Amino acid sequence: MxxxxxxxxxxxxxxxxxxxxxxxxxxxxxxxxxxxxxxxxxxxxxxxxxxxxxxxxxxxxxxxxxxxxxxxxxxxxxxxxxxxxxxxxxxxxxxxxxxxxxxxxxxxxxxxxxxxxxxxxxxxxxxxxxxxKLLKTEGYxxxxxxxxxxxxxxxxxxxxxxxxxxxxxxxxxxxxxxxxxxxxYNIDTRAGLATQGADVDSGPYKCGFVPTRRIDAVNGADAGACYFAGGGCTQLAVGGDVVTPGRTCMERGGILDPGQSCQASAPAYIDFEAQNGYxxxxxxxxxxxxxxxxxPASDPSSRGYRSILETDRALAWAGQQPADRPxxxxxxxxxxxxxxxxPPVALIAQDTPGRDDNLVCSPLxxxxxxxxxxxxxxxxxxxxxxxxxxxxxxxxxxxxxxxxxxxxxxxxxxxxxxxxxxxxxxxxxxxxxxxxxxxxxxxxxxxxxxxxxxxxxxxxxxxxxxxxxxxxxxxxxxxxxxxxxxxxxxxxxxxxxxxxxxxxxxxxxxxxxxxxxxxxxxxxxxIRSTNFTEMGTNFRAAGSSENESPCVIPAANNVCTTLFPQKGVCLAQGGIWYGDNLSPETSGVPAEGYHNCCQAQAYRAGRNESTTFLPVTTKAVTDGTFKLVRQTRNQCDPAMGTASDPGAYRYSTTGFDIRDELYRIDTAVPSPALDRDGSELTAITAPPLDTATLDPGQQQAYERLKSEMERHDSVADYHWNYDSTNCPGDGNHDGVVDRQDLDNWRELSQLNGAQSSWYDFNHDGRTDATDQMIIQNNMGRTCRGA
The missing domain is CATH 3.40.720.10 (Alkaline Phosphatase, subunit A)
Known part of the structure; x- marks a missing residue:
């Protein structure tokens, strides 16, 4: 059926x-x-x-x-x-x-x-x-x-x-x-107090609120004035349900002025504009x-723990829906x-470890x-x-x-x-x-x-x-x-x-x-004979690599990535920033920072620190028992170790390093077979793998998975080159370049300062006359599928 x-x-x-x-x-x-x-x-x-x-x-x-x-x-x-x-x-x-x-x-x-x-x-x-849109056709x-x-x-x-x-x-x-x-956004380590600095990362309050003096004898407080974005103030002190005045104030959407009494209006240093994590x-x-x-974050309705606000807003919308419409x-x-x-203590059972213990917020x-x-x-x-x-x-x-x-x-x-x-x-x-x-x-x-x-x-x-x-x-x-x-x-x-x-x-x-x-x-x-997963590199404007900055994440096997556009995002991921506005741990890096992971790798190699690269593309396919992983990484030019200045390194323009890995996996309880480093069934090499050491069943599985991987690679190549080669001018990807594309281009070229859009065919970050010409030059063209 x-x-x-x-x-x-x-x-x-x-x-x-x-x-x-x-x-x-x-x-x-x-x-x-x-x-x-x-x-x-x-x-x-x-x-x-x-x-x-x-x-x-x-x-x-x-x-x-x-x-x-x-x-x-x-x-x-x-x-x-x-x-x-x-x-x-x-x-x-x-x-x-x-x-x-x-x-x-x-x-x-x-x-x-x-x-x-x-x-x-x-x-x-x-x-x-x-x-x-699809569900709307059924009345949803x-x-x-x-x-x-x-x-x-x-x-x-x-x-x-x-x-x-x-x-x-x-x-x-x-x-x-x-x-x-x-x-x-990052946790405001100033706890909303501009007196602690202009940058949210400059304060002593790593949890986003003022802890008690028992936790931080220097910067903590056992009482204070809790100011609210919509106006008003409440005096808070340790006692009763209030274990930590700073945390209680934050959970209510306020900012605690430690050790102070409420004034008629909030002091100028109370910063409701800055974001504070969750x-x-x-x-x-x-x-x-x-x-x-x-x-904005300064609006009273935007302040409060996200899981609570997300739930409340969902219920508010659902409560307004008519019962006769799905x-x-x-x-x-x-x-x-x-x-x-x-999170707020009210969401945690009283006997859960760590519920009321703010030691994680201690400077120690x-x-x-x-x-x-x-x-x-x-x-x-x-x-x-x-x-x-x-x-x-x-x-x-x-x-x-x-x-x-x-x-x-x-x-x-x-x-x-x-x-x-x-x-x-x-x-x-x-x-x-x-x-x-x-x-x-x-x-x-x-x-x-x-x-x-x-x-x-x-x-x-x-x-x-x-x-x-x-x-x-x-x-x-x-x-x-x-x-x-x-x-x-x-x-x-x-x-x-x-x-x-x-x-x-x-x-x-x-x-x-x-x-x-x-x-x-x-x-x-x-129903499925295989399962598939993938991640790649998004389109960025030509020349934008000159403004990228490396971030190395030690806990992830010292992987280096240029995905994060700001230092704060890198730090929030537990990373080390190698762009501008450097930290003491990156002494010796030029003030303007580095602009690719090859430069960061060369710098770290001089300090005997390992570095791996986040792949340009990463894919995996499985039949439920065997799993093939294919990863493509940048290579460096010149070869690592051949230049004395880390700033001399660039990504190679002659090719990538592509590696295949084959594993056996399962979903067993309590100890599943995972694709750990060292558990691969054969040596990790450029495809195709040498299957001489595999038994016939493993060899057959690899051949099936490799064929499926190559099919996905072909699809990826087709769509990656869709705008430039396979169907230039078809911005709505309906398979034909026609008058609708011109109409869509005209709309988008008047929005958002004519910046990036789905009709930016040359990927220069502009939706302009050059893209219009690409449509006109290809008018009437039809394009095959991948």
Whole structure:
């Protein structure tokens, strides 16, 4: 039976479930109230977790020696289906684009996490048939709350943001209330006090609030005046529920003036403009008519812990939706992306280790002040705060379900969730593996922090995927078969009764495979024969490499990258910055800094410090048992060690270093077979691998995987060269250069100062007459698919 043939049966099943939900006990001990008839089509609640891999999840049998408490996600897993073998892309923007386009990064050129210096050509295109547009054909309204990082930001003059604050509306969402930035800003170590310096990194308060004197005898305070952005002040002191006045004030959205009394107005040095990690946000909002605008961090509504605000805003939107129209609500929680910051104590169980202990905020816990204990201190603090943040977001996921009327809390605080009584599909997925310092490397699991987020290895791409809803047969089970983040596009289309291939131009194909049958049939066999993941390098304007700056991240095997456009972003990732505005640890580096990783490598080699390069492209394909990894890295010119001045080195223009690696993997509990360094089945070499030492079964698996990898390479090459060679002038990628392209160019050339757009064919950062000429010169051209 085809998926299209199965839709009428599914629709009938969901309609019956909706009727049952409207007429049965709501799960709270009272009948459902009278009101509009619920939509027969199911609502969809899609929750995306940031940088949270399976290594953190006790529901998967892992979590390390000291796991985070996740009772609500465990309850959801037990009420639905746990997908044991789900892959994402190695980092966030590429994965999130797969959710909403159904295509791998190499088809869309959304290849890496978007930063302000990337061209719009590497952002999801408004000309795509995105998921919210597709669901709209079936009567759905859609909202996106929180973090999704599908566009650039307005840093550096909105270089890569043609539609400005209406960008998410242009991608199809009826309502957006969230962040264009990819992560919370750095923690304000001044705790909002300009007296501590002009830079948020210049203060002594590493947790973003003023600790008590017991924690910091020099800079701490046991009392003070707590000022609020909207006006008003509250006097706070240690006692009763107030354990740390500075933390209590921050959790309430305020800034503590330590040791002072409230004045009629806040002193000038109280800085509400600066962001402070998870306790502020620069929210962007748009509605069904566009009209996007910014709510700055200084606005009272933008201050408070992100997991709380993200949940509250989601509930506020859902509460306004008519009962007779289906909706899809996507909630992108910011947690647990860096910077790691302690959450409000109200979200943490009283007996959770570290709940009230602010020792992580002590100057003695600062690695720069404890020589010899750098890694141990950072690791202990990182794991403790990560656990607290995961418990906090798990609590808010429970609050979200309860607030939506999908569940209730029992008297003992546990979640009472019966999806069969609802008309809502609930999907929870991570966007990539855990980031280095948060990875659980102890048993059970023993994941690999040196091969974490931003790598194609298991720790970097193996993520939780939990699904619950009225259509799930035999809930409480696991699905062992391979699925990918890209498959959610087709799942959501199937649930809505939409044809997932609608609006896909001829010559293009969806990478998404069907997965609804895994929900409705407990004995469904595997659908995918392979799974795939990839990450690359986004388009940047010609010559921009001269302004790039290296960042070396010690905890990630000393990997060097030029992805981060600012020093603060590098430092927030635990990195060492080699650009301008240098630190004492980079003494001897020129004042203007370095501009490529070859220069940083040469400098570090002179200090006997190792360096690896983040790959230009990284890909992996698996058949579920064997896994082929292919990584492409820059080479240096001249050869390393042949020049005396580190500044003399450049990336080679004659080629790249390409390496293949073959592993055996599984998803066993409690100790999965991971693709660790040294576990490769044969020597790591340029493709093809020497398979002489492999047995016949391994050789056959390698040949199949190599063929699949080469197919993906061909697709990537076609789309990378689409604007320049394969279809210049076709900015909307519909396979033909026509009058619509001229109209689109004309619109975009008048927006955003005619900077970067999807019609910047020569990738110079301008949408100008040169690009118009490319369209005119190719008018009428049709282009084959990849």
């Amino acid at each position: 085809t998926q299209r043939q199965a839709r009428p049966l599914l629709s009938a099943t969901l309609a019956a479930a909706a009727l049952l939900a409207a007429c049965s006990d709501s799960g709270s001990g009272s009948s459902a109230p009278d009101g509009p008839v619920a939509s027969a089509k199911p609502n969809i609640l899609f929750i995306v977790l940031d940088d949270l891999g399976v290594d953190q999840m006790t529901a998967y049998g892992y979590g390390g020696a000291a796991p985070a408490r996740t009772p609500n996600m465990t309850a959801i897993a037990r009420a639905g289906v746990l997908f044991r073998n789900a892959w994402a892309m190695p980092d966030c923007t590429p994965t999130r684009a797969t959710f909403f386009t159904g295509r791998y990064p190499s088809q869309t050129n959304v290849l890496n996490a978007l930063v302000a210096t990337d061209l719009a050509n590497s952002a999801p295109s408004p000309y795509e048939m995105t998921l919210p 309204t859609s909202a996106l709350i929180g973090k999704m990082h599908l566009t650039g930001s307005d840093l550096n003059g909105a270089f890569n943001l043609p539609h400005g604050y209406d960008s998410m509306w242009k991608l199809g969402w009826d309502h957006f209330d969230g962040f264009l930035d990819g992560a919370p 306790y502020t946000g620069r929210w962007v909002k748009s509605s069904a008519n566009g009209g996007g605008y910014v709510v 909706w899809m609500l996507t909630v992108g929680y910011s947690a647990i992306h860096t910077p790691l910051q302690v 816990a600062d690695s720069e002040r404890t020589p010899g204990l750098t890694q141990a201190t950072d690791l202990i603090d990182g794991h403790l705060i990560t656990n607290l943040m995961i418990e906090a977001v798990d609590r808010k996921i429970g609050d979200l379900l309860v607030g939506l009327g999908l569940a209730r809390y029992k008297d003992d605080g546990t979640l009472d969730y019966h999806p069969e009584r609802t008309n809502t599909l609930v999907v929870i997925m991570g966007d990539n593996g855990t980031y280095v310092n948060s990875v659980k490397f102890t048993a059970p699991g023993r994941f690999d922090p040196t091969r974490a987020k931003a790598s194609p290895y298991q720790t970097g791409v193996w993520v939780p995927l939990l699904v619950a809803g009225p259509m799930v047969a035999s809930p409480g089970r696991e699905v062992p078969h391979m699925v990918g983040s890209v498959d959610l596009y087709r799942l959501f289309a199937e649930i809505a009764g939409a044809d997932a291939d609608t609006g896909i131009p001829a010559g293009q194909t969806l990478d998404a495979q069907p997965m609804l049958a895994y929900l409705t049939q407990a004995d469904q066999a595997g």
